[in-house]
Amino acid sequence: MPVMENETGQYEKSKRDFLKYILGGSIIAWLAAILYPVFAYLKPPKQGEVEVTSVKAGPVTTFAKDSGTIIRFGNKPVILIRTSSGEFRAFSATCTHLDCTVQFRNDMGLIWCACHNGKYDLTGRNISGPPPRPLDAYRVVIQGEDVFISKNA
Amino acid sequence: MNRMMLRLYCLFALGLWSAGVVIADDKCLTCHETLGDNPSTLFKHDIHRTKGITCAGCHGGNANSDEMDQAMDKNAGFIGVPKGDQISQVCARCHSNAEKMGQFRASVPAGQLERLEASVHGSLATSGKERIAQCSTCHNAHGIVSVRNPASPVYPLNVVGTCTTCHANAAYMRTYNPSLPVDQLDKYRTSVHGMRNGKGDPKVAECASCHGSHDILSVKDVKSAVYPTNIPSTCSKCHSDAKHMKEYKIPTDQFEKFSKSVHGVALLQKQDISAPACNSCHGNHGAGPPGVSSVSNVCGTCHALNAELFSSSPHKKAFDERKLPECETCHSNHEIIVATNKLLGVTPEAVCSSCHSPSQNVKGYAVAKAMRSLVDSLSTEEQQAIALVREAEQKGMEVTDAEFKLRDAHQARLQSRTTVHSFDEAKLREVVLKGLNATTFASDEAHSALDEYVFRRIGLGIATLIITILAISLYLYIRRLEGRQRLGEKNTPTFPQR
C-alpha cells in the first residue's frame, strides 16, 4: 500500500487508528471473555463443599429422645433415630419394597413406611408388611457436640 | 362220580383257580382262627387273602403244614411278628416289585415305600430305631382292603380319622415338632370340604388330596404339593376339572383367571412366595370363600392401608347394604389385573361408572371425576418431569438434585393410589399436591440445566466472535506492520551466514 501524505495523510491516519481501535477493543473484549469465567470460577458456590461419605447431621441437642429425622446424604435420604435411651442410630430411609421414604413412628416404636404399611424395627430389620430386606445401616459418630453420619466401612 | 360231575368239578376248580382263590392251603389261618386271635379274624376279609396270599406270604414259614414246628420253622423263612422297619420291608417284597404286582394283576402302582422313605414320615422316630410310619400305620396289618372300599382306613371318608390319630394328638406331635398345629381337624370341619366329607361325600378334598399319601413333604419343601408356588395347581386338580365339579355348581376357571392376575404372575412366574396362593385368601384346612362383608378384611391382611381407608369410607356401608363384595367389586377376585388410572373416574372403562352417573349417585360421580383428574395430573406431571430430567442428563448436565426430588413424586404417586380408597377428594388432593410440588421443583431444575446447556453454546458463540474479530484485526495489524517494514528498509535483512 503506497504511503500517501498530505490530504490523504489523514485518510491513512484514520485507517490506522480504526484498526488500532478494533485491535485494542477486541483485546479488551477478549480479556473480559477470559477473565469473567475465571473470576466466576473462583467464587465459591453456595454448597460449600462436596460431602458424600460423611455428613454432619447437627448438634446432639437438636435431636430429641425417641425421635427420628430424615437427613440428606449426598443424593440419598437417611433416617437418624434417637432411641428413648438416648442412643443414635442411622439407616437408609429408602424402603426396600418400592423405594418410598420411611419415617419414625414413636407411637409404634418403630420405623414405618407410609406407602404400604411396611414396618422395620429399630435395628432396621423388616418385621412386617411387604419390605423384603432390612434397611442398610449407617455409622453414627459423635464428635464434640455434633452428630456425624457416615457410610458403614 | 360220573363224568359229568368230574367235568363240572374240574371246571369249578379251574374257575376257582383262575379267580385266584385257594382257600384250602392256608393252614396258619385255620389254626389261628380256632385260637380266636384278632389278626386272623381280620385277615379273612383281607384283599391279600382274596388274591391267594397266605399268612406265610408276609410272616414266612410253611402255610401248608399244620404242624406248628414245621409251619413256624425259621428255616422255612418264618420271621414271627415283624417289628419296625421290617414291617414295611415285608410289604415292599411285593409292593415295590412291579413284576410281582403284575402277576397278581394289581391295580395299585409299585414303589410306595421308596416314596415314603423320602417323605417326612420316612424320617426316624424318636426311638431312633425305626421310621415314624410304616405301611401298617395307615393301612393296618391285617384286614387290608382297597382304598376304594369304604371299610379301608384310607378310604376318602376315613382318611381324616386315620391322619388325626397322630396329628390331633398334641402330646405326640410335641415329641416331633412342637410348633406344628394339631387343630387341623377342627378347622377342616368348618370348611366346605370338611362339612361335605362329614356328610359322606367321597369326592371332596381330604388330607391326602392336598398333602399326598406316601410322598408327604413339609410345607417348606419346594417339592411339596402344598408349597406356596404349587398350591394353585394342587387345588386346581379338582377345581379346574369340570367333570369332577359338575354337581357342585361353582365355576372352574379360577386357576386360569388367577394365573393371569398380578398375584398369579408374582407367585407362579416370579416365584415370589410372599404373593397370595389360594389358601392365603380362602384358608388352609378351614377353606371357604370369605363372606361378602369380610372381603376387605381378607385382602387387608396384606393391603392393610387400603382396607383401613375403605372401611372408613362411605363405600363400606353402601357396598354392605347392597351385598356387594368389597374389594372384589372393583378389582375382581381371581383375575386381579394391574390397577391403572383408567380404573378410576367416570369414563366407560372406569369401575366407578357402574354405579355413578350424572343422574345417579351424583355426589360420588363428582368425586370420582375429580379424583381421576388429580391422579392423571400427577402422572402426567411426573412423566414430564422425568423426561426433562433425562434430557438434561443426556446432554451432560448435572441433575442429582432433581432426581432426588423425583423420589418424592414417586412416593406421592404410590401413596395417592392407596389414598384413593378413602374416596375422600380432600385427602387425595393433599397427597397429589405434595407430589406436584416435587415434580415442579424437578422440572424447574431440569429447565435450568437445559438453559445452562444453551448458555454454554451461546457463550461459546460470543467468545468465538470476539476471538475472530481479534484474530482478524491482529492479522491485519501484522500485514500492515510488515508492509511498513518492507517499505521502510531497502533490503530484506540477510540471515547471518553460518
Next chain:
Amino acid sequence: MKPLWRRLYDWVDERVQLGGLVEFMGKKYVPIHRHSVWYYFGGVSLFLFLIQVVTGILLLLYYKAGEEYAFESIQFLMSKVQFGWLIRSIHSWTANLFILTAMIHMFSVFFEKSYRKPREITWVTGMLMFFLALGFGFSGYLLPWNELAFFATKVGTDIAGIIPVIGKPVMIFLRGGPEVTGATLTRFFGFHVAVFPGIFTVLLGIHLVLVQRQGMSEPLDEPTGSEGEQKAMPFFPNFLLRDLLLWLIVLNLLAILAVFFPWELGMKADPFASAPAGIKPEWYFLFMFQTLKYIPAKLLSIDGEVLGILLFAFAGLLWTLVPFWDRKSSRGERNRFINYIGLFVVVYIMILTIIGWST
C-alpha cells in the same frame, strides 16, 4: 510526557540494565522458507503447557486428592462451580493436544535434523520434557479416580513391574504399595502438581534460553549463500505476533472442544469390582500397548512382555541420543537414513495407534 510503559521500562532498566538483552532480542530473526510452518509447533506446545499450568492451578482450588473425595470433588466441580465444566474440559483436552503438538514438534525437528551440533542439549532437554509430558498424562489421568483410570493405572504400573531387576521396586514406588490404592492417588497427585512441574520448568528454562541464544535452526538443504540473501523475519514483533495469532485460534479450538465434546467422568473407581471390558490406555500409549499384545509370550526363553519393554526403552534411548550418533548431520551432510527411520517410526506409531483404538 513519556508514555507509561516507557517510564516503567526506564525504571527497571536503571536497575537491571536491560539494554544488552533488548538489543540481543531485537537481532533475533526467523528464517522464512518452505518448512517455516513447523517453527510454530514449539510455540504452540509452550502455549498449551501454559494453559495447563493456569487451568491446573484453578482446578487445584477445588480438587480434593484422596480416595474418599477425588471423584466427588470433580463431580462437584463439573456441576456446582461456575465454569468448572469449562476449566476441567479444557485441562483434559489440552493434555492430549499438548502431547500431540509436542510429538509434531519433535518429529519436525527430527526430520529437519535441527538436533545437530550445536543444538544437542536443546534436543535432549526437549526429549526429557516429552517423557515428562507422558508422565504428566499418566499421573493426571488417575486423579479423577474413576473406573477407567483406576484400571488403566493398574495395567500401566503392572507393565512397569515387569522390567527385569528393578521392575518390582519401581512398581511399588509408583503405587505407594503393592496394589493401586488411595496411596497411589496421593503419590500421583504429588508427582503431577509438584515433582513433574518443577523438573519440567527447569528443563523448559534451559530449552528456551538455548533457543533464544542459538536462534532458529535452518534446514540442511536450503541453498547457503548462493543467492547471497535469505529471507527472514524479525522474531520481535513479527514472528511473535503470528505466534499469538495461532495461539488465539488454538484457544478458540479448545473452547469449542470443551463445549461440544465435554470430557467424561464415568463411574467412581471400585477396587473390588472386576475390570470393565476394553480397558485401554490413552491414545499416546496405545502404540506401545498394542505392540506388547503382538509379541509372543516367550521369545528365546525371554518373557515376551519384558522383551517388548526393553525394546521400547532401547529405542527411546537411541532416539534421545540421535544427535550423538548421527555424525553426517553434524557435518552438515544430508542423511537420508534418518529420514527413513523417522518415517518408519511415524507410520508405525500411526498404524498401531489406529489398530489399538479400533479393537
